[in-house]
Amino acid sequence: MNDSYKKLAKPYEIWLYIFALFPALVMFALIFLDTEGINLSEASLTFGNFSQLTESSTIIAFVNSLKFAFLSTLICAILGYFVAYRLFRSKFKNKFLILTILILPMWSNILLRIEALGNVMQPNNIITDILSKIGIHIGIDIKGTSVAVLIGLVFTYLPFMILPIYTALEKIDPSLEEASLDLGVTHLKTFWKVIFPLSIKGIVTGSIMVFLPCLSGFAIPEILGSGNIVLIGNVIDQFFRNMNYNIGALLALLILILILGAIFLVQKVDKEGETLL
Amino acid sequence: MGKVIIELQDIVKKFDGQVIVDHLNLTIYENEFLTLLGPSGCGKTTTLRMIAGFEKPDEGNVIINGKIFNNLPAYARPINTVFQKYALFPHLNVLDNVAFGLRNRSFKFLLSFFNEEELKKEIIQEKEQKGQNNKKITKLDLHKKINEKIIEEAKKSIELVKLSGFENRKIDQMSGGQQQRIALARAIVNRPQILLLDEPLSALDLKLRENMQYELKEIQRKLGITFIFVTHDQQEAMTMSDRIVVMKDGTIQQLGTPKNIYNEPQNRFVATFIGESNIIRGTYLEKNKISFMDAIFDCMGYTFNDNEPVDVVIRPEDFDIIPKENAKLTGTVTSCIFRGVFYEICADVHEMEFVIHAYEEIEVGKVIGLNVDPYEISLMKVNENE
Numbered sequence: 001m002n003d004s005y006k007k008l009a010k011p012y013e014i015w016l017y018i019f020a021l022f023p024a025l026v027m028f029a030l031i032f033l034d035t036e037g038i039n040l041s042e043a044s045l046t047f048g049n050f051s052q053l054t055e056s057s058t059i060i061a062f063v064n065s066l067k068f069a070f071l072s073t074l075i076c077a078i079l080g081y082f083v084a085y086r087l088f089r090s091k092f093k094n095k096f097l098i099l100t101i102l103i104l105p106m107w108s109n110i111l112l113r114i115e116a117l118g119n120v121m122q123p124n125n126i127i128t129d130i131l132s133k134i135g136i137h138i139g140i141d142i143k144g145t146s147v148a149v150l151i152g153l154v155f156t157y158l159p160f161m162i163l164p165i166y167t168a169l170e171k172i173d174p175s176l177e178e179a180s181l182d183l184g185v186t187h188l189k190t191f192w193k194v195i196f197p198l199s200i201k202g203i204v205t206g207s208i209m210v211f212l213p214c215l216s217g218f219a220i221p222e223i224l225g226s227g228n229i230v231l232i233g234n235v236i237d238q239f240f241r242n243m244n245y246n247i248g249a250l251l252a253l254l255i256l257i258l259i260l261g262a263i264f265l266v267q268k269v270d271k272e273g274e275t276l277l
Numbered sequence: 278m279g280k281v282i283i284e285l286q287d288i289v290k291k292f293d294g295q296v297i298v299d300h301l302n303l304t305i306y307e308n309e310f311l312t313l314l315g316p317s318g319c320g321k322t323t324t325l326r327m328i329a330g331f332e333k334p335d336e337g338n339v340i341i342n343g344k345i346f347n348n349l350p351a352y353a354r355p356i357n358t359v360f361q362k363y364a365l366f367p368h369l370n371v372l373d374n375v376a377f378g379l380r381n382r383s384f385k386f387l388l389s390f391f392n393e394e395e396l397k398k399e400i401i402q403e404k405e406q407k408g409q410n411n412k413k414i415t416k417l418d419l420h421k422k423i424n425e426k427i428i429e430e431a432k433k434s435i436e437l438v439k440l441s442g443f444e445n446r447k448i449d450q451m452s453g454g455q456q457q458r459i460a461l462a463r464a465i466v467n468r469p470q471i472l473l474l475d476e477p478l479s480a481l482d483l484k485l486r487e488n489m490q491y492e493l494k495e496i497q498r499k500l501g502i503t504f505i506f507v508t509h510d511q512q513e514a515m516t517m518s519d520r521i522v523v524m525k526d527g528t529i530q531q532l533g534t535p536k537n538i539y540n541e542p543q544n545r546f547v548a549t550f551i552g553e554s555n556i557i558r559g560t561y562l563e564k565n566k567i568s569f570m571d572a573i574f575d576c577m578g579y580t581f582n583d584n585e586p587v588d589v590v591i592r593p594e595d596f597d598i599i600p601k602e603n604a605k606l607t608g609t610v611t612s613c614i615f616r617g618v619f620y621e622i623c624a625d626v627h628e629m630e631f632v633i634h635a636y637e638e639i640e641v642g643k644v645i646g647l648n649v650d651p652y653e654i655s656l657m658k659v660n661e662n663e
Binding site for chain 2 (some may be wrong): 173175176178179180181182183184185186187189193194197198
């Protein structure tokens with residue numbers, strides 16, 4: 001590439017050095033230190049932080065995180081595939097409009113959305129209010145349960161699943177389906193033998209895009225779980241709040257390694273990054 | 278000609294109110310190589326897709342083996358297609374692509390496809406060879422045998438298109454010509470009664486295309502199945518077909534053998550679309566006498582009313598260049614281009630430009646005489662709409 005174009009990326013490169021690489025290195029250093037907050041004057045070298053990894057509270061939070069991330073990814077994959085497939089099959093001309101509508105909630109602040117969702121999950125809210133005015137008295141009280149957290153996760157991350165699956169489906173040459181039918185294979189079998197295998201790329205990409213934020217996020221379990229559900233993100237949050245940067249950094253880097261592994265996996269499955277939009 | 282295999286009766290197909298195929302009638306026979314030829318948008322591919330079952334006719338019937346097939350889905354028809362862009366499955370290798378059609382059929386279909394009795398005989402033979410006394414044939418035995426047979430058939434089919442040794446290659450590792458062959462193998466492995474080919478050679482380079490033309494014809498002869506070939510390339514149609522259907526605007530312009538269509542075009546469209554031609558307005562004087570360009574020529578084999586105006590078609594290669602003193606037609610050479618086997622000469626004859634193919638170079642500006650043998654003159658009814 002032309003050298004002069006390389007310069008265009010310089011500002012962002014510097015930005016990355018200052019706000020991503022440098023903090024990551026600091027975090028890496030903190031793992032092996034025992035410090036008072038971020039004050040390095042009384043720092044001493046130690047491997048004691050690693051003992052936190054075997055603490056049952058950490059393990060429970062970690063298992064919880066994996067459980068919730070796995071479940072919401074599964075639910076998102078199933079629901080997302082239905083939606084993407086329906087959209088892919090529809091004869092509607094302006095499919096982009098539908099996609100935009102699906103993404104629309106993502107443009108509002110996530111905390112506001114989750115707070116609002118949490119509100120609906122409590123017995124008294126605006127919807128039950130309106131319904132009771134016309135004589136319907138229903139209300140749910142699930143805030144603080146794992147179901148609420150799961151709903152919140154799926155609600156938030158479903159669009160990230162729909163988009164890559166839809167993209168993968170749209171990229172399938174329609175003549176492949178005709179070829180399969182032409183070879184005497186029924187519609188249902190054609191789906192499983194041709195359409196589905198060719199859309200797996202989209203499912204993998206979408207799964208990573210749902211799994212990772214579910215694994216590391218802490219706002220949704222915090223708000224919808226009312227503190228009852230502790231995920232690894234909440235644990236990290238707690239350590240940082242209590243100025244225990246050493247253990248916080250250790251757990252955060254652990255998550256980072258998981259994320260890098262996942263991105264590596266996506267690259268293996270989807271070499272050209274076709275489904276990443 | 279053999280038994281009728283497909284009948285298209287009065288087929289009409291419209292897309293968004295636009296007529297694509299207009300009251301088309303066509304009978305196709307067993308074992309023939311039929312080509313639908315026409316410019317793009319003439320309805321040839323749509324006709325093919327209606328036979329394959331991808332489109333339903335708005336009016337009329339598609340009759341295959343004497344049964345009306347209008348509403349039968351594509352997967353239930355004894356027809357396979359070679360698609361224009363091959364439509365090979367990118368997630369499968371060559372062998373799996375070819376075996377796809379057989380592998381995904383029902384057990385019942387496969388039993389009759391491979392002949393149940395023969396399968397059982399083979400299984401018993403194998404058991405005897407292995408010295409097993411258990412003569413009972415289980416469903417598992419049959420499944421195993423069928424799977425073996427499918428791979429065997431697929432390999433045979435791959436061999437037929439000369440790709441043996443490439444079975445485990447991925448599709449994107451194959452060249453265009455090879456992909457073309459895989460597509461063909463994938464279709465014929467199912468032993469269809471009818472094979473449809475939708476401009477399968479259009480993406481190949483000239484040399485490869487010519488080779489494939491001969492090979493396709495050869496394969497058709499070997500397998501003895503009906504080929505319906507769609508193309509816009511008249512050369513291709515001429516080389517391979519038993520019969521050619523020339524189409525334009527959703528209607529059949531002419532149907533006949535390549536020779537018949539080339540030598541006796543029925544209208545201006547056919548005359549100009551198939552090969553080059555010089556078309557001159559003339560008058561049919563009386564039996565075997567035709568006048569054009571102020572001269573009277575002998576002709577043969579055509580019957581019109583006396584003194585009826587007709588269009589005269591003379592192919593460029595049918596002109597003989599003779600000394601101008603003895604000629605009924607004379608013209609001035611305006612250009613002479615070397616085209617390999619022949620020279621393409623343009624001559625101004627009675628203010629009309631003629632294209633003439635000759636074996637000798639003639640200098641520009643020279644006046645030449647032209648002669649045409651009676652059997653080289655073909656006549657067409659005048660159609661004022663054209």
